Amino acid sequence: MTKVARWLTKLAVFATLLWLLFPARGENPLPNCLYGKYTQGNEETAVEPCGPDTKGIGADTDVQAVMRTFEIPPNMVAFQACPGGRFLAMPNVNDDGHFLVRYPSHVQQNYLAPIVHELAHVVQMRDAGNLAALDPKNNSRRIELGADFLAGLAFNIALRRLNGDDFETNLQLAGSYKVVADDHGPPEHRGQAFRRGLTRMDPYPNLTIVEAMRYWNANDYARIRR
């Protein structure tokens, strides 16, 4: 082996070691809610793999009621607990037409509001056809505030007995596990979008969920100051 070859071999071993030691650097192991940079705590924080639905989110009767409201069949979404993760919704790459909703398993919080927000993303992805067609890179604020609006509708239709203020506060959990700014929008805009759904004023009582989402996109979204 020549001196140069030995040197190149050492360099390759060193690079492999670096890659093994810092796999999260420069990569986005998980999307941020729907897209974007994944960070949890800070960029040095290790990310553990996601596992089974240890909190039983899929068996929660409120979650099931919201899924019925959103017309999402029970077997269309698999819930996964992520020890170092955050709330997010994504297509299930191993199961065409199905989705994953992931949640952080390391915090003691009210999970319902952010889970409903993520289920609203499933409604959006289904309607668009897939995640790419939803165009999250160029439509991110509209999509995120649209999910908050749909969460408000779900609260009105399926979760009336719960306290709306609590729900609105906990909605901020979707998007709060990060250090970089994301496109969920400022809390006041998220609150406005949520309340628009929550009040469910005309014409929304006469619309299906998908019709309501489209109406909101075409008419109400622009009313929220950006």
Ligand SMILES: [Zn+2]
């Ligand atoms: Zn979101």
